[in-house]
Amino acid sequence: MPRDNYGAILHHLGEETLPLNAVSPPIFQTSNFCFPSFEELRAAVNDELGHCLYTRGNNPTVNLAEVKLAALEKGEKAKLLGSGAAAITNSVMAFVKAGDHIVCVRDAYTWMGKLASSYLPRFGVECSFVEGTDIAEIEAAIRVNTRLIYLESPTSMTFKLQDLSAVASLARSRGIRTITDNTWATPYFCNPLELGVDVVVHSGSKYLGGCSDIIAGVVVGNKEDVERIIQQESLQMGSVADPFMAWLMLRGLRTFHLRMPAHFRSAMDVSRFLESHGKVAQVLYPFLDSHPQAELAKRQFRGGSGLLSIRLDTADIRRVARFVDSLTLFKRAVSWGGYESLVFPSAASYASANEVPKDRAGLVRLHIGLEESEALIADLDQALSKM
Numbered sequence: 001m002p003r004d005n006y007g008a009i010l011h012h013l014g015e016e017t018l019p020l021n022a023v024s025p026p027i028f029q030t031s032n033f034c035f036p037s038f039e040e041l042r043a044a045v046n047d048e049l050g051h052c053l054y055t056r057g058n059n060p061t062v063n064l065a066e067v068k069l070a071a072l073e074k075g076e077k078a079k080l081l082g083s084g085a086a087a088i089t090n091s092v093m094a095f096v097k098a099g100d101h102i103v104c105v106r107d108a109y110t111w112m113g114k115l116a117s118s119y120l121p122r123f124g125v126e127c128s129f130v131e132g133t134d135i136a137e138i139e140a141a142i143r144v145n146t147r148l149i150y151l152e153s154p155t156s157m158t159f160k161l162q163d164l165s166a167v168a169s170l171a172r173s174r175g176i177r178t179i180t181d182n183t184w185a186t187p188y189f190c191n192p193l194e195l196g197v198d199v200v201v202h203s204g205s206k207y208l209g210g211c212s213d214i215i216a217g218v219v220v221g222n223k224e225d226v227e228r229i230i231q232q233e234s235l236q237m238g239s240v241a242d243p244f245m246a247w248l249m250l251r252g253l254r255t256f257h258l259r260m261p262a263h264f265r266s267a268m269d270v271s272r273f274l275e276s277h278g279k280v281a282q283v284l285y286p287f288l289d290s291h292p293q294a295e296l297a298k299r300q301f302r303g304g305s306g307l308l309s310i311r312l313d314t315a316d317i318r319r320v321a322r323f324v325d326s327l328t329l330f331k332r333a334v335s336w337g338g339y340e341s342l343v344f345p346s347a348a349s350y351a352s353a354n355e356v357p358k359d360r361a362g363l364v365r366l367h368i369g370l371e372e373s374e375a376l377i378a379d380l381d382q383a384l385s386k387m
């Protein structure tokens with residue numbers, strides 16, 4: 001059951017007075033804004049976050065999306081950025097300096113992994129990686145100079161959960177900030193700020209946009225943290241959202257609350273079918289009773305999105321490829337969170353078959369889109385039979 005009046009947020013909030021009483025918010029496709037006087041210009045230049053001065057800082061179309069995103073995620077303030085990678089990078093960089101240490105989940109999104117393992121060390125920030133499923137392991141990784149714990153529940157491809165409330169309260173007791181990537185659950189199914197996490201990051205390219213037509217990132221938190229991320233990192237790195245992207249985000253958001261329960265229903269149908277299939281060794285979906293953290297999933301999330309992984313009952317890449325190539329409704333592609341079903345075999349991340357680690361050979365990620373679940377099941381069934 002939805003906890004929010006989604007219509008009020010997605011269709012009305014921030015749209016009370018639109019120019020010329022337009023129904024659909026106009027796009028402010030402008031790089032800069034002008035002022036009637038020296039004094040007003042000076043006021044804007046000296047308080048960029050409080051004014052529309054230049055679109056790298058504020059823009060009304062971008063700001064409208066931000067008001068809705070903050071309300072969805074139950075945060076004081078949201079910032080829409082040029083990509084999820086920018087949201088991650090800007091948020092992490094805002095809270096560390098040379099000599100600091102961070103703790104990060106091992107199977108985090110690829111570009112967070114690279115940030116922690118090779119980018120931050122160039123600037124004297126060290127990282128410890130943890131599995132994340134056991135709070136004692138996270139506690140043991142904390143050092144005197146730990147400033148940040150970076151979470152992603154569940155992790156990309158492998159669907160390992162962290163207990164967000166438990167990690168957040170541990171971190172608070174040690175004066176450490178927490179950031180979590182909530183792209184998978186979306187604010188429809190989880191609000192990490194309510195669980196005590198300090199900053200939430202999203203790839204808006206996935207369910208928030210929902211139409212596979214934008215690259216976007218979102219940061220949500222309290223006003224002070226988000227303004228620090230903007231002032232210190234986003235304005236500096238120029239990782240901004242453009243007005244047209246923000247407008248497409250607003251357009252996609254109008255159906256967000258209708259899309260998410262549909263993805264959940266179909267993902268449950270498909271994962272139950274896959275679990276019963278002889279050629280599938282394991283289905284990794286947090287809402288299946290067979291998931292090792294199913295109980296935590298039910299406590300942490302109000303439901304699940306459309307992304308899951310399977311382990312095929314083979315380590316032979318040619319057989320995996322035959323399955324993937326036989327699918328007709330699942331497009332072979334990276335990314336997820338749009339209306340369409342997608343397949344991504346983990347082995348495709350490696351340039352040649354002999355580089356693929358054993359436990360990744362049969363691992364295949366599926367995005368369950370908004371097609372009828374019976375049709376998706378029939379497609380998976382015929383492709384498995386050709387394997």
Ligand SMILES: *Cc1c(COP(=O)(O)O)cnc(C)c1O
Binds near residue numbers: 156181184204205
């Ligand atoms: C896609 C993704 C990102 C990165 O977002 P971009 O918009 O592609 O930069 C971050 N986290 C997760 C979990 C993702 O799936």
